[in-house]
Amino acid sequence: MGRQPCCDKVGLKRGPWTIEEDHKLMNFILNNGIHCWRMVPKLAGLLRCGKSCRLRWINYLRPDLKRGGFTEAEENQMIQLHSCLGNRWSKIASHFPGRTDNEIKNHWNTRIKKRLKHLGEDPLTHKPIEEKENIEENKDTITQHSNITSSSPEGELEESRGTGLEAKLLEDSNGNKGFPESDEKSRNEVQLTTLDDANDILKNYEVFCGSLDLGTLMLNQGFPNTSSMSNSYSTSFSVEDSNNASISIGETMQENCLQQWVDSVDSMLSWDGFNIFGQDLFFF
DNA sequence: AAGTCGGTCAACCGCACCTAA
DNA sequence: ATTAGGTGCGGTTGACCGACT
Secondary structure, eight states: OOOOOSSOOTTOOOSSOOHHHHHHHHHHHHHHOOSOTTTHHHHHTOSSOHHHHHHHIIIIIOTTOOOSOOOHHHHHHHHHHHHHHOSOHHHHHTTSTTOOHHHHHHHIIIIIHHHHHHTTBOTTTOSBHHHHHHHHHHHHHOOOHHHHHHHSHHHHHHHHHTTSHHHHHHOOTTSOOSOOTTOHHHHHHHHHHHHHHHHHHHHHHHHHHHTSHHHHHHHHTTOTTTTTHHHHOOOOTTBOOTTTOOBOHHHHSOHHHHHHHHHHHHHHOOGGGHHHHGGGGGGO
């Protein structure tokens, strides 16, 4: 028995999102929150499937997204995290407030892979490329496949994944995410970077919000999370994180204020041109 | 100017996982 | 314990764009 498709694909629109669709989705989520992604497109009047709406929101429309290119420090942190976590992009992204897993995955595949290769490091195993080449040579000379598999880069990666390092990395005994106690140096480096990034985003976000009526309103009225952002490193706007996937804005925000915010964004930016502003968006 | 190529990134697909019934 | 629905995740695709010939 196969899984049923997430939605009836017949009659649904695919491909790039239009400005109108973005507006509909944003207006709906900000007014009503997210209770069930499957229902979002129907209630918002969109001819999209719920998954598509979710992706669009997470990767593009979310207000707390940090836009613009990655800094070298971020790239270095990314490489460090990848060496421990492998291709678990969402886990890696969780260390970069305001960044999405898709964004990090794309950046890795298009930039960092090349950078590492150029530096003579295998982007998959984070070992010197010569070592990998030796293994490849062994593959040619030794026919016993199983032995090669266990010593292959993939095998080593899998092995490292199974050591529990990742579990320690992601969650310590207190349930806090971070590096294992044994890796004090790495942990400090990453956490400091993360904290800096979080503070940057917070600062930029407040600047951003300050330029928008809604943002000012939210900050002044002490919306959930916004008042505690500096303590918790949370940059989650007033939208609760994906675990809860619900938004309280709609109940507490005056509808006209929402519209005012959307309109003010409209007046400043064309949504299509959003990316053009890049990182400058948060520094204007 | 036109064609080709390579890089980038938004979006889709399918599977895995989680959870409620 | 089982099942089905909802969501998350990672791999992949394809459109777009600029550089190059």
